[in-house]
Each structure stands twice: as C-alpha cells, then as structure tokens.
Amino acid sequence: MTKTSAPSDDRATIRLAMAQMCSSNTHARNIETVAGLAAEAHAAGAELLALPEASGMVNKDLASARLSVTDEARDPFIAACRELAAKYGLWIHTGSTPLAGADGGRFSNTSHLIDASGAIVARYDKIHLFDVDLPGEVSRRESDRYAPGAGAVLAETPWGPFGLSVCYDVRFPHLYRDYAHAGAKILFIPSAFAMSTGKAHWPTLLRARAIENGCFVVAAAQCGHHDDGRETWGQSMIVDPWGTVVEDMDKRIGLAVVDLDLSKVAATRQSIPSLANERHYSFEPVAARRRQKTA
Numbered sequence: 210m211t212k213t214s215a216p217s218d219d220r221a222t223i224r225l226a227m228a229q230m231c232s233s234n235t236h237a238r239n240i241e242t243v244a245g246l247a248a249e250a251h252a253a254g255a256e257l258l259a260l261p262e263a264s265g266m267v268n269k270d271l272a273s274a275r276l277s278v279t280d281e282a283r284d285p286f287i288a289a290c291r292e293l294a295a296k297y298g299l300w301i302h303t304g305s306t307p308l309a310g311a312d313g314g315r316f317s318n319t320s321h322l323i324d325a326s327g328a329i330v331a332r333y334d335k336i337h338l339f340d341v342d343l344p345g346e347v348s349r350r351e352s353d354r355y356a357p358g359a360g361a362v363l364a365e366t367p368w369g370p371f372g373l374s375v376c377y378d379v380r381f382p383h384l385y386r387d388y389a390h391a392g393a394k395i396l397f398i399p400s401a402f403a404m405s406t407g408k409a410h411w412p413t414l415l416r417a418r419a420i421e422n423g424c425f426v427v428a429a430a431q432c433g434h435h436d437d438g439r440e441t442w443g444q445s446m447i448v449d450p451w452g453t454v455v456e457d458m459d460k461r462i463g464l465a466v467v468d469l470d471l472s473k474v475a476a477t478r479q480s481i482p483s484l485a486n487e488r489h490y491s492f493e494p495v496a497a498r499r500r501q502k503t504a
C-alpha cells in the first residue's frame with residue numbers, strides 16, 4: 210500500500226460536494242461540466258469536490274477513445290481539474306479518467322486526488338476490472354481495454370487518510386479492510402455501475418463497506434443515457450460509519466453538498482470495535498481433516 214504524506218492535522222469536519230454526472234465521449238464536454246460543478250461547489254463553501262468514475266470520458270468506441278486518451282502529463286481533463294482546484298481553492302477527487310498506460314496498448318482507469326493548490330497528491334489505478342458476463346443483462350471485459358493497477362493507495366490529507374478505489378473494487382472487501390486498518394476515515398468508491406447490478410447490489414455493497422470498516426463512504430456515480438449509447442445506474446451515495454445514508458441522489462444529475470463530522474469514525478469504532486476484535490484463524494478444509502482422522 211502506498212501512503213502519501215501531507216500535513217495531517219486531522220480537521221474534524223469536511224464540507225464535501227459530490228457530483229452525479231452523465232459524462233460524454235469527449236474531454237471538452239466533460240471539462241465544461243466539471244467547470245460548472247466546481248464553481249457551484251465553491252459557491253456552496255465546499256472544501257472538496259468528488260467526481261464519478263470515468264468523469265473525464267465515457268466512450269465505449271475504442272477507436273475514437275484512442276484518438277484522445279493520452280498520458281497523465283498531457284491529459285486535458287486532469288489539467289483542467291488542476292486549474293479549477295487552484296482557481297477555487299478546492300480539493301478535487303477526479304473519480305477516474307482513462308489514461309494511456311505503460312502496459313502496451315491498454316489504458317489505465319485512473320483516479321487522482323488534487324489539493325487546493327492544484328497539485329496531484331495521489332494517483333490510484335483501478336485494481337479489479339469488470340470482466341463479467343450476465344447474459345441478457347450486462348457483458349463487459351474491462352481488461353480488454355484496461356490494464357489493472359497493482360497498488361492500494363492511502364492519501365494523507367488535512368482531514369486524515371482517504372482510501373482510494375474505483376467501482377468494481379467495491380466487491381473486494383479486503384481492500385477496504387486494509388484501508389481501515391491503516392486509519393482511513395473516508396473510502397472513495399467512484400462508479401459507473403451497470404443497470405441490473407446497480408438495482409440488485411449497489412446500495413447494499415456501499416453500506417456494507419461503511420459499516421464493516423467504520424468509515425465514511427463517498428460514492429459519486431455516473432447516471433443516465435450517455436452519448437456513447439451506455440446507460441448507468443446513478444444513485445450517488447454518501448454513507449456514514451454507522452451505515453446511515455447521508456445522501457442518496459437517486460437519478461438527479463448535479464451536486465449534493467454535505468457536512469461530514471469525521472469524529473464519527475473514532476466514535477463508531479469505539480462502540481463497535483470490530484477492527485480491534487478481528488482474529489486471525491487457521492483454515493482447514495473439512496474433508497481433508499476427516500481423511501487424516503481415519504488414516
């Protein structure tokens with residue numbers, strides 16, 4: 210796990226603006242949208258703006274995506290987010306955007322945390338890729354297009370540590386357990402969920418990750434009919450460490466601004482100390498044990 214370092218005076222509250230977007234297949238349109246959201250977040254007094262997965266580009270046409278996807282230093286979406294962060298003195302969590310990767314022809318699905326001066330303080334490449342086939346519902350092999358990341362990233366911030374992840378990662382609870390043990394106060398789970406699995410699983414997965422780890426979960430999501438033909442579930446949510454849903458945007462596009470009391474993390478972990486009560490146990494398949502006994 211990579212840990213970034215920054216002054217950590219652990220401010221007790223954060224005013225957070227979460228964006229629900231219906232991102233387009235061009236950087237330019239999404240930059241325009243994010244510029245409006247950042248202005249609105251600033252006017253509302255927000256300290257951090259959280260964007261969904263693929264905020265910089267939703268484009269299922271690989272040939273056309275290849276024409277504009279580039280590396281971190283040249284990516285126009287990241288540059289625009291950095292300028293907006295500095296202009297408004299606003300932290301921005303980009304959700305994610307596709308970048309040209311080190312791995313041959315495949316992209317990375319990459320998340321950035323940008324501070325109020327416009328500096329990149331953390332970068333996370335999505336680890337678990339959505340290679341799923343549900344006949345008649347959703348079929349996608351994300352690993353055809355993207356190379357997986359290999360490292361968890363805990364970002365130190367003035368509000369304490371943030372654990373970074375993207376979308377399908379939500380189904381791999383050990384990642385969040387590791388962040389919680391490392392002291393994470395907020396788990397970011399920006400997403401672009403499929404319609405069928407959104408309906409069946411999304412709010413339950415988010416509440417479980419918050420409850421089992423005693424963390425806030427901030428899950429900005431893509432929502433609606435995209436210009437590349439995709440449809441995404443939406444329902445951007447913020448959940449507190451007790452599992453209470455602080456915000457549920459349903460199908461509404463735009464911003465939700467909330468004040469989070471981060472002292473709830475320590476308080477919840479004290480009342481239900483499941484992190485401290487965790488045990489390491491041996492694991493032996495039953496059949497093998499029976500064979501040993503009769504031998």
Ligand SMILES: O=C(O)CNC(=O)[C@H](CS)NC(=O)CCC(=O)C(=O)O
Pocket residue numbers: 262263266267268318338339349351376377380401402403406407
């Ligand atoms: O490809 C892009 O443009 C952005 N990436 C995504 O939309 C990704 C991969 S297709 N979506 C998910 O991981 C949905 C997971 C999901 O729906 C589930 O776990 O049920």
